[in-house]
Amino acid sequence: MMRLPPFRYFAPATLPEAVKVLADYGPAAMVLAGGTDLLPNMKRRQFTPQALVSVQQLKELRGIRETENGSVIISAGITLHELAAHPLIVSRYPALAQAAALISTPQIRNTGTLGGNVCLDTRCNYYNQSYSWRKALGFCLKKDGDICWVAPGSAKCLAISSSDTAPVLVSLGATFLLVRQGSERLVPAVDFFRDDGINYLNKDPEELLTEVHLPPPQGTRSTYLKLRRRGSFDFPVLGVAAVLRIEPDGVCTAAKIVLGAAACKPRVADNAADMLIGQKVTQALITLVAQEAAKLAKPLDNTDFAYGYRKRMAEVFVRQALTKLAE
């Protein structure tokens, strides 16, 4: 079978200890949450960290709570299953509950965490392969090589952001709390993801993601639609997160559309969403908005399904998501 490379294992009991190990090792350490993404990648030698820092024992990473101003704070170590089933999430941020429930299998949802899902490595089927496979190919920019096989002219890696919760968190206006030894900072979700398949997060290796803050929904409705081959456990090859607020008179006063799995980071379709503001949400308008939003989807031949098909589906899925919210 495939074996893990050697590494040192740390299981700190407190947050300060955890960030200290991260600071000591710098880029040579990686955070281990559920391990559902990291460990298979290590077996395939995408990562060979000297140290793994487990966050299993950190109390600070457990739980979901509401603040006085109506925000909700989700700790990064919450499992996907807990997230999908939590009453606060289900009632106020249904898109997030839907996205979490659509991730993979019950086994993965019981083990995988929100933090891990947000920090999920970008994916590409030239890259999510064993070491010997990648060696046979001649490796690629993202790891050990100097060419991008998807777009050989590209100086940049185009691996796909494949997290289901990422586009939803961006659409909900979430902010992330990043803690490092001696300091912490809050980063809006939209700035957390970078348009680069290699350096895909605005996060230093020493930083631990501890919390995800969600602003009060303020009368919005949200939904998430996911395209994939098998409903039983596949990654998204397209995700559409949509948030709308429609006033009693039928006029839309807030709109957000974010495409997942369509680029290196979640793509925010503000041009499209703005077309809805101040308007009644008719089918005709939805069709135009969907066409506009789909322009942002630039799928490449590096995941499942033909890429032309995925592009076509972006429009269909945005239409379906908006129709659902407008009902």
Add this chain to the structure above:
Amino acid sequence: MNHNDTLIGKPLPKVDGLAKCFGTTKFADDLFLPRMVYGKILRAIHPHARILRVDTGKALARPGVLAAITRSDLSIKYGIMPTSQDETALAVDKVRHVGEAVAAVAALDEETAEAALEDIEVDYEVLPPIMSIEEALTAQVRIHEESKWGNAQKEVALEFGDPTAGFAQADYVREDSFFYEGSTHLPMEQHAVVADFSPDGKLTIWSSTQTPHYVHRALAKVLEIPMSHVRVIAPPVGGGFGGKSDPFPHEFCAAKLAMLTGRPVKITLTREEVFYCHRGRHPVKMWVKTGFRKDGAITAMHFRSFLDGGAYSSYGLASTYYTGALQTTTYQIPHYKFEGVRLFTNKPPCGPKRGHGTPQPRYALEVQLDKAAEALGLDPIEMRLGMLTPANSETINGLKVTTSGLRECIEKVRDRSGWSEKFHQLPPGRGIGFALSCYITGAGLPIYWNDMPHSSVQLKLDRSGGVAVFCGAIDIGQGSDSVLATVVAEELGIDPADIRLVTADTDLTPVDLGSYSSRVTLMMGNAAIEAAQKVRSLLFTVAAERLGCPEQDLSARGRKIFSRTDPERALSFAEAVQLAETHFGMLGAVGSYKPPKLAAPYKGSGVGPSPAYSFSACIAEVECDPTTGLVNPVKIWIAHDCGRAINPLLALGQVEGSVYMALGEVFMEEQVFRRGLHKIPSLLEYKSPTTLEVPEIETILVESLDSRGPYGAKEAGQGPLLPVPPAIANAVYDALGVRIDEIPITPDKVLKALVLKERGDSLRVSVPQFAFPAPIRWQPGEKEKRP
């Protein structure tokens, strides 16, 4: 206690079921021997390259590495078919696909072995790869330089009757082209092997194989040790589906490394390596021309197939013939021509996957018939009912059909599915489709020429009334162990739980050729009945004397031997055994089975004949979304003529499993390559359905009671796969009005077809040009083959 009681037809649990549920079954990878070490295989990184140098010096110097082997250690050729021995355990002059074995190491642990692979230096001269049927036909470069037909492994042309005259009689002739994509078996258990070499020169290997007998022969040949010094044991196999039917490099490597190190060696493949072993479904391009009368009857058929064989021959000879053999066993075809060619390409070799070479032509045939029915204004089911190959008949290509429950299968699915209210009448986006099929119950001929039995069973009775049954058959999950125990228990009137099975061990068990071609229930079952009846007659001899009644009056039931007319007169089974042992000495018996001579007298007639044929009919209902192109199977009705369901639970399991596998092939599975590499060699990215993707399946077992099968049984393990893909394709047409003549039916193909339809066009499959050889001609009744 009634002499009419029977175990046959009872839904008994599998004899190995509990162990599998509790996780205590010991598969090959579960075995640990004292002092065992681990082997790993270095695999080719080029699809096509000459090997200039292999140097294991550095690897051998790594602490913990015990041995390393290369081409000079294992250079003798082997192959499953005697006429195409073109494989070596480690590549000798060239590598012909990415993943081909080049060198192997043994080390104290897997980590060291893996690291040592990186130390091995291989210099290659890269050659242009051939990755498609078309490239293989036109390329200058040859994958096997010595092969006489360029990159064609095998060319076949057969002609029966007078096709030209047949087409002239047709009212309607159509030509269609189809493509059936390749797919792999995906057994849950990855191949594993443990080899042990003892100081007296004897080799034992435990391997997850469907064919221990052939592995036995190949090991002796390649390692140059007598067969009597080689023992092959197949522990329970965690799924095979045809993917564990060839001898494989890891088996030779583990054996050689054990011989060199004097320590047991284990090699367990990774999932990716299983994709490189492959031997899966051939991608096949097909062209079919068929002439019809107004009532749908076929006047002539001309069928051409182009098989993308991968880098080696494997079972390819048989696969090629199978793409042309069984068209005639379902429909009366008075004049028939078949041409087939199998091409070498730089991909892992294709071979037998459930249905071996027949799902592809079945797809073509059943979709074409659906098109013809529409053109002729006939109901596709009624049309077929008028032209079925009758029971007890001989086909134009000399296949002898015995029983056939096909008509009953068709009527059952038609009536249960509500076909007449649904066909052409479902709301837009919903559709229903029909197809049928036929499959062999064991090949009539063995793989290597001989006149010996295909299966044998040996019994040993002990004084407690227990029975040990020895047979070379291997349970790969299909339930052969349960069938074996049931048959012997039935004949001896005891409980299957009283039976201890010793299977698939070439030292201890008599030969059974293996779990392939749906042969085991029929052949092993018949052998088991013969053996059991022999001992039963010994028991009856002594019991008759003791009970004072004639032997014909005796019955063995409920662990007793008793008089039918006066059941009070009885002996316990154990008492009878003791009496018989006293009288005759140690009690045992053997039984054997060999199929009757079936092949017609022409060259190439060896593939297709079978003691009996199974039949299936399937109706699929689908719902399609024209905006996304997604097709969702709603329900599958399938009826299968298995002759007799010895255990209906097992038969149902086989039918349902076949439907699963078929749905994978029709909707998503693709063994495809990009830049010479397998595109998606993982369980996550190679898409195959899980239970959640599979709709309700209504299975109907039809029993035609074939006198050649044990208690009338035929096969159930492969045939039911065949009608499902074309039934789905025909249902998609009913739903959306588009024909998808290629597998898999993916949403983007559906959308493309819808766009083309608006322009009055349709998706088209291209089939290459090829100059087939002059056909071998034959007519039923003809004694001598004509050149």
